[in-house]
Amino acid sequence: MISIFGVPGPLLFGQLSLGLINGAFYALLSLGLAVIFGMLNIINFAHGALFMLGAFASWMLLVPNTWLAMISPGLSVPDWLSLGYWPALVVAPVLVGAFGLLLERTVIRRLYKLDHLYGLLLTFGMALIIEGLARNAFGSSGMPYRTPDALQGPVNLGFMFMPKYRLWVLLAAGGMCLLTWFLIERTQLGARLRAATENPDLVQAFGVNVPRMISLTYAGGVALAAFAGVLAAPIYSVNPNMGSNFIITVFAVVVIGGMGSILGSIVTGFGLGIVEGLTKVFYPQASATVIFVVMVIVLLARPAGLFGKAA
Amino acid sequence: MGVTTVLPRTAAARPFSIFGFSSAQAVAFLLLLAAIVLAPLGIYPVFLMKVLCFALFACAFNLLIGFVGLLSFGHAAYFGMGSYVSAWTAKTLGVTPEIAILLGGLTGGLLGAAFGALAIRRQGLYFAMITLALAQMNYFFCLQAPFTGGEDGIQQVPRGDLFGLISLRSDMAMYAVTAVVFLFFFLLIHRVVHSPFGQVLKAIRENEPRATSLGYRTDDYKLIAFVLSTFIAGIAGGTKALVFGIATLTDVNYAQSGEVVLMNLLGGMGTIFGPVIGAGIIQWTENALAGYGSWVTVTQGLIFVACVLAFRRGVVGEIAALIKRPL
Structure with missing residues (x-):
């Protein structure tokens, strides 16, 4: 058996892969926060709640008759309406994204002329409402979500056995990050988006519908969070608190990376996941706090964040 | 934040002033004083003490949000650590209550000095996120540290004898102490x-670059205000620990940080009496909804959204606008 720094290989690689999974979620969530912040100038505190909503949406799509019966006995839909994991991967983000669009159109839009801090307070309130309602409807204990059949079991990577599902999450999250990066940095739509981030008035003067772009940006960022939620559903139990546990850590990730660059968010997210995984191996007591400690060090050494522009 | 007290304060508008109170504020203060004295006749004193502790906590928070424009989204850290240290020293070391409360305040202030020095390196939204993240770090510390009792917290903390002389076991005695602590701070x-220090703080709130250009070291002023605020938050937490004889993770949780923001938003940020009114309303709704589980959370969320959308001046801010005098 290989041993690295006195730690057995399987343990090290196991924790590293778990760390990378967490890192994938940090990357997806901080990416969404950064995109939304760029356009709307608000920190979306509801991001964690919408991540949770994505997980719940996929769970509800999987077993619609279970929760319909919870609402009122006898209520049910035909079986073909219960969507499995793969359709949910698309449908849940679309549904939650549409919900985000609704929130932006009805509520968040009213804040653009105010101090940015109000956006934080408003979205915090929305997070409380969403999580409170979810707790009322489903309790706080959580629902199991079965890993899809095609992704059951481990896969041999040569140096370790890795559950297929974890490998899939890494690939899917990594792919989604790259897709987002490509969309923003390499397409015409992305170019307009970046231009509108810099100077919305000028871009509007060129005939681009900036308010619609802002709405769609929010919906897109929310859909990213929901996509992460669907990926997370089989790993963590689907429960109302899963988002709030994540979001504060993601804030620290955002402070560490700075919100200036898309690639920066992705690299910081994955990197901090690895750091957390390694801490679990070498000094488990600190694994919950290590990201915050990194944040303190970054604030002391480079207050603008690793990839941030000095503000 | 933009819409705090922006009422004109010309010399003609305040011909009368006692201890910096305008006539309207003096009347409001007398009403508050009367309420504190008379309320225990009709209302359960333990609930009143809870309100007073949270009102003090909210006032400490208001010092930052209302008068320096800093949104500290992790104020539960200082309140909760104050509560833990006060409970631990009173129970394990057997110190007298006034010392325990003071130690709670010092803990809050020390933690605030460390966290504040880090957080003021960034501004605006980043400041809020950093204070929140640091408070979460503190939460995980409290979850694991042996002296906090983990999930159980520190229970059965004795109230002890004030100055070693007066027993605080009766609720009315404890109420008197809580009221004095509240009024003093x-x-x-x-x-x-x-x-003059406060005027500089307001200058920073209104236009920080300008305050800098006038020669003020704004970071120093912000840090001093932050430490003062966290010290008072620690005092509030320490007092609460003695009132209930318990210190738990709830006190350091981010939900508590959110709640103190809500009290200020609802009562009126940047007003003097707003946080007190806000704390009273929030505690009252929590009491009234206690049996309904997560509806408390939903209600608080709804109040948040409603306040931000339509009621940014808060209760006291609206009254002040109505009578055209700052409160």
């Missing part, structure tokens, strides 16, 4: 806000 905050 309430007036202290008021005094600070109306001192």
